[in-house]
Amino acid sequence: MAINLPGNVTIIEVGPRDGLQNEKGFIPTEVKKQFIGALRDAGIWEMELTSFVSPKWVPQMADAAEIVSGSPEGLLRSIVLAPNKKGIERVQETSCKAVAVFVGVSNTFNKKNINKTTAESMDELRPLIGELKAKGYFVRACISTAWHCPYEGKISEEDTLRLCSDFAESGVDELSVADTIGMAVPTEAYSLFAKLKACLPEILLTAHFHDTRKLALANILASMQAGIDRFDSSAGGLGGCPFAPGATGNVATEDVVYMLERMGIETGISLEKLMGAVELVRPHVSRSIESMYYKMHIGAGA
Known part of the structure; x- marks a missing residue:
């Protein structure tokens, strides 16, 4: 039976932002820059670099402006997260031209995250x-x-x-649709993305899966069958959400790339160089690298 699959897939690397933002110990700015540079050298063209959030609440992102100023040349999109007006104003003081905003579908999650309901967040973000x-x-x-x-x-x-x-009506260019706590199953992933593709055909649709229950790769396959060819992932599987109890890291970029390349789907990413980027940041993060590709190819000797 024929499987509907894309010929190539775009990976949006979220490790420098989503992967590092909740690390308790401050990671040196120079290490972050080297990590971003190594990811770019591995063949990644779109990346979430940092967040313009309050350093009081997210100390790890206090060096956001410096990270942007030191970002490598050649990235198609250097994306930064800015959750509110103050953050967006700070972004506009830099050279960055790609901004990510976020809202939870769940009112309770949104309130715990940014102290606003979903509707209140949208009212603020539209203008x-x-x-x-x-x-x-x-x-x-x-x-x-x-x-x-x-x-x-x-x-x-x-x-x-x-x-x-x-x-979409507000004018955004891309939707990154997230399984924040890693509970979605492939039938749910397929159903939602098939409907999004049908009702929003002109917008970039990206899937963002966490691997809490080891379903991320299966959900990526189901999403591709629904027509999705853009996926967020984090080198080393780093990351997680402090407002989502039990949520582990994002799906590991190296596991996604390995699966896709084995299936004949091009990503343009070098696994060897990607592992070099993971090894560069590994001594500076508190959690172990749990991706299967890392364990099989590097972890045993690390």
Whole structure:
């Protein structure tokens, strides 16, 4: 039976931002720059570099402006996260031209994360998105708890579709749809993305899976069958969400690349160089590298 698969896939590397932001010990700015440079050398063209958030709440991202100023040349998109007006104003003081905003479908998750309901967040973001687009920025909207919430349980597919459509109407260029706590199963991934592809054909759709229950690769396969060819991932599987109890890291970039390349799907990413980037940052992170590719090829001797 024929399987509907893309010929190539775009990986958006989120390790420097999503992967490092919750590390308790501050990672030297120079190490972050070297990590980003090594990821670029591995063949990654789109990357989340950092967050313009309050250093009081996320000390790891206090060097955001310096990270942007030192980002390597040749990236198609150097994306930074800015959750509110103050963060966006700080971004506009830099050379960065790609901004990510985020909202949770779940009101409870959103309240615990940024102390606003989903509707309140959208009311704040709509005019900001309009301003960014008027100034020529690429805007990426990150949709948290798209399938399940640690507080509210299963999320209505209609609620997720409604929020995604709201963002699309606001003018964003991309939707990154996230399985924040890693509870989605392939049938759920396929169903949501098939509907998003049908109702939002002009917008970039990206899948963001956490590997809490080791379902991320299966969900990526199901998403590709629904027509998705863009995926967020984190080198080394680093990351997690402090507002989502039990959520482990993002799916590991190296595991995704290995699976895709074995299936004949091009990514343009060198696994050898990618492992070099992981090894560069590994001594500076508190969690162990749990990706299967790392364990099989490097971990035994690390």
